[in-house]
Amino acid sequence: MDDDETVEVAPDYHDTFYHHDRLYHVVSVNSNTNLEPVDEAEIARLENCHQIFYMMVGGHLALPNVDRAGRVRASSLRRVLDCGTGPANWAIDVANAYPWCEALGTDISANMLPPDWNWPDRFRFELCNLNETLQFGHDVFDLVNSRGVAGGINASRWPQYVRDIYRAVRPGGWCQMVETHFTAQSFNGTLPNDGGLSRWSTAYMDSMSRSGKEPRAGSQLAQWLTQAGFENVQSQAVRWPMCGWSDGSGREDDAIRYDIGLSSEENISSMLSALAFYPLTVLEGMDLAEFQLLAEQARQEASNPAFQPYFWMYVAIGQKPRPSRRRH
Numbered sequence: 001m002d003d004d005e006t007v008e009v010a011p012d013y014h015d016t017f018y019h020h021d022r023l024y025h026v027v028s029v030n031s032n033t034n035l036e037p038v039d040e041a042e043i044a045r046l047e048n049c050h051q052i053f054y055m056m057v058g059g060h061l062a063l064p065n066v067d068r069a070g071r072v073r074a075s076s077l078r079r080v081l082d083c084g085t086g087p088a089n090w091a092i093d094v095a096n097a098y099p100w101c102e103a104l105g106t107d108i109s110a111n112m113l114p115p116d117w118n119w120p121d122r123f124r125f126e127l128c129n130l131n132e133t134l135q136f137g138h139d140v141f142d143l144v145n146s147r148g149v150a151g152g153i154n155a156s157r158w159p160q161y162v163r164d165i166y167r168a169v170r171p172g173g174w175c176q177m178v179e180t181h182f183t184a185q186s187f188n189g190t191l192p193n194d195g196g197l198s199r200w201s202t203a204y205m206d207s208m209s210r211s212g213k214e215p216r217a218g219s220q221l222a223q224w225l226t227q228a229g230f231e232n233v234q235s236q237a238v239r240w241p242m243c244g245w246s247d248g249s250g251r252e253d254d255a256i257r258y259d260i261g262l263s264s265e266e267n268i269s270s271m272l273s274a275l276a277f278y279p280l281t282v283l284e285g286m287d288l289a290e291f292q293l294l295a296e297q298a299r300q301e302a303s304n305p306a307f308q309p310y311f312w313m314y315v316a317i318g319q320k321p322r323p324s325r326r327r328h
């Protein structure tokens, strides 16, 4: 080789960098895929989020297993896929809960995974960019889980992403999808429109749109599932309370929501920074002090039960028809 010959070095998939005190994954950020941190604080937040979500859906990992005769039973889960697995809390819990089931986690970044000596035997991981055609073959998985990936799926990619999942699901198998809509809501309508939380929502969601993502993905999941060919599609919007507040009804669901809110307060507080820090301070050019003030004002409202603040979380499921009833 000549001395002046240069050799292209592929970017190391594990490379990270700091933006102020948060750690980011180089490939995710450079490809405008995922602008959320991949550090210990984010791993802890996602673990906590996983527990909160579990509470919100009545303690079920496989949502289509919840009700109605004929729906997939946990015992029929042999192979599951988790798209955008992050720290793999869902996939690892499935592998541990169902000893007959193999769980494959995929993500553009492996940085949040636990060390591999700590993986259950039936958990595997593959690097994969969900914005590219999924290469998992046809009719492979009994259940595909896709949760909290709207920050990283290109807006125009969504319909084809769901069709790719459809192809990978076996006939009779299911897809379950969960996305949060980050427009701050107030159960009693008292949240000020010009307050920190509303301004945070607008700034973050506008920035998502400008970087080519779909901040309103949650409300479209059912439509995309149906268009892809899934049937028995159901979608539900569930209130995700930001702190412990009660509607005063004394009903059981109010008490459950209060507990979820209490468990969520710290999570929401750290989420308000984690999600928006890079997009607002880098892409939108907000200076650090302004961002910190906005996040702090948003946090104060999010933790104030008087506003009864919440986000909508959309949960959607769909089943791939069995051969005789298949549309395509």
Ligand SMILES: C[S@@+](CC[C@H](N)C(=O)[O-])C[C@H]1O[C@@H](n2cnc3c(N)ncnc32)[C@H](O)[C@@H]1O
Residues within 6 Å of the ligand: 028, 033, 034, 036, 046, 049, 050, 083, 084, 085, 086, 087, 088, 089, 090, 106, 107, 108, 109, 112, 128, 129, 130, 131, 146, 147, 148, 149, 151, 152, 153
């Ligand atoms: C908010 S975390 C959610 C993690 C996990 N699904 C959960 O619910 O705990 C989003 C994850 O999706 C991954 N992700 C986002 N967009 C992606 C894409 N286009 N390709 C692969 N992974 C992606 C991110 O790297 C990150 O790990």
